[in-house]
Each structure stands twice: as C-alpha cells, then as structure tokens.
Amino acid sequence: MAIITMNAALLVGEATRGVRRFDLHELSAATGESADRVLAPPRWTLSLRSPSKIDAAAMDLWRVMIVGLSGRVNHLAAWDTNRPAPRGTMRGTMTVVGAVAAGATSCTIGAGAGQAGKTLVGGDWLQVGSGLTSQLIMVMTGGTADGSGNVTITFQHPCRTGWSGGTAVTWDKALGHYKRIDDSANWSADAALLEGGATLDLMEQW
C-alpha cells in the first residue's frame, strides 16, 4: 500500500469534511434512558470535488491522484485546503511535551521560547507523528504559549495509540490519511474540451 500525497497545485472546487462515529446507541422507549457503546475510534471523512470546468493540465492532477489511489488500495494524504495552517499564531518546530497515553484528549505542545505568547485556537489542525502511524487532531480548546513556548490544548479525536515526548507535530498542511469508500470514479469533458466532474469520497484509515 502506497501513500499518495495530495498535490499542492490541485484545484479543489469543493471540500467537505466531517466525522464518522461508530457507536451503538441504545434508548429505552419506556424511560428515555440511553446508553452508548463505543465500538471503534471515530474517523475523519473527506469529500473532494474538482471544479466543473478546468483545462487538461489542471485535470491531469486529478486523474493522476484518482488512478494512483488504485481504488481502495492506497492511502491519500490530504490536508484541509481551507485551513492549511493554524488560525492561531503559533509556528516554528512543534513537538509533544511529555508522554501522552492512549485515550487522552489533552496534551502540551512545545515550540520553543521563540513562540512564547503565540496561540493555538479551536479548529486548528495538527498532525502528531508521521506516516500512517500519525494522527490528525483538531484543537478543541487552545491557549497561549508560556515563556518556554509550551501550550496545553484539548483535542479530538482522542489519542489512539499513545505518543512519546518529543514526537514531531506538523502544523503546515497537517495531513490525514484516507482511503476511498467507493470503487469507481469518472470525470467528464465538454465540447469546449474543459473538464471536470471528478469526485473523491474518503474516510480516514490508518
């Protein structure tokens, strides 16, 4: 299985992001009491759609990406095209401060004293680790970095496997790894030889 990284020059007409949960919900009709059974970790979902009329060169980037995914065999590494960098001001080389256990929803991110006073805000994307073992997280509650450049955040989805202290954190085009959830794809061209109509529906896979 290969990882196809989304081309930075890819023209995206529409990108839809979401969450897919795998919970078993039980509701008592008699009392209204409910119980939820978490069957698996939640996954990010992503739907990409090309613009409707683009030239062949722009469409080639879509064709190469779609065919390169080989259906559901390979992964697509993609970032949020609407938010390629945090809306907060924190930059630099970020790492996880201290070990984080599986299931945790808060951690401390450090970026060095040069980032003191900088912020991470809710909705910022961070990629902890690299490759298929990495995890794409969304900041829930951000904060302002202290004098050492450390900021404690809460995030979702919960840490899946645990992170060791010093694990690299990517903020510039934080990648999630996805696989297609369908088996066929197509694109079209009109009489003016402008192309479009390519779509990809994906769900996070690790």
Add this chain to the structure above:
Amino acid sequence: MLSWDASALSAANAPVRGACWLVEWDFSTGLLRSTNYPVDITTVDAFVWTRAGNALSIGSITESEDVTTAKLEISISVADNASLAWAIGDATVWRGRAVRIYLQLLDENGARVGAHVRRFTGYMDSISIERPSPAPGSSEPAVGGTIKVSCSRGGLSRSRRSEGLRLTHAQQLQRYPGDNGYEYVATLIEVPALWLSKRFQAV
C-alpha cells in the same frame, strides 16, 4: 462469574463505554495476540494485542452450569493474508491448540480501563473456509470469504466426546511411500465384517 476490578466495574456501569475482544492463539509456532478493535491494545500486563478490526469476529460465548461442551466459532476475513496463511497451512500449527478469549473494557475515548477478563478457554478443533457463491444468472463474481475456526471448551465432556484423528491410507503413503499397511482401514471401519468362531469356520 465475572469479577471486575474497580476501574473496569466503574466503566461497566458508565452510560458510555466501549469493549473489545482479545484473542490469544497458542499456535505451535508461538503465541499470537489479536483484538477485534481497530487499534492495537496494550493491556495492564503490558502485552500488545494486534488490531484486526472487523476482520475478526467472535461468535456467541455461552456459559452454563452443566458440563456440556460449549462450542465457539471465531471468524476471520480471508482478506487477512496472515491468518489465511496459517489457516490453510500445516494443521499441526493450530489443531488441538489452546485459544483464550478475554473481554477488555474501554472508556468513551477508547482508552483501556481496568484489567481484561477471561471469558473463554478452549481448543481449536477445525477450520473451514467459506466463500459466497455468485448470484444465479449474475456475471458478477462473488467476493469475500470467511475463515471459520471452530473451538470447543476443555473439560470432561470434550474428552469423552473426542473424535480423534484416524490415520488414512493416503497419509501413511505420504509419510512412508510404498507402505500399504493402512490400505484396508477404511473398509474395516465402514464395512463391519462378521467373524465366525474357529468352530464355525471348520469345514
């Protein structure tokens, strides 16, 4: 009877919790630990249970006060190449070997809570691989398949009902080419012959 530690008992009583199965396969080639959770699980004893996700499913585990042998079917997707390899390989790797299944509770974030609890101890008896048939009149090929590992609990009932294995003529030839000593074993078993006493055999 289930006996939870304090953490697991708290999770069992919580309105939101998770759970997963942990399967310990005692193969002759070594111990394999797997889980039906889509993420590796590290239990309180620091063992890592490798994720199999939906490729692994456990049948109904029953308990009763009597001594009847409980059977359990563990299903594995044929898409799991590693499992397919041992399932269709040498039967001495798995036949009659122990399999233990534990229940591990998780909190709402998927974190392990408390110690895992053993729910089934048994032995792997037989393996079958089921593949779906294509729909009649359809040109679409059937896809998928399931490896079914049939297990039974240990105990007196299992020992008494043990069918054992019969050595066949073909197996003997495979081990000792040219040895036809088992040539009539099947006939002797399947077609009982009436033996007359020496007195009645006298002409």
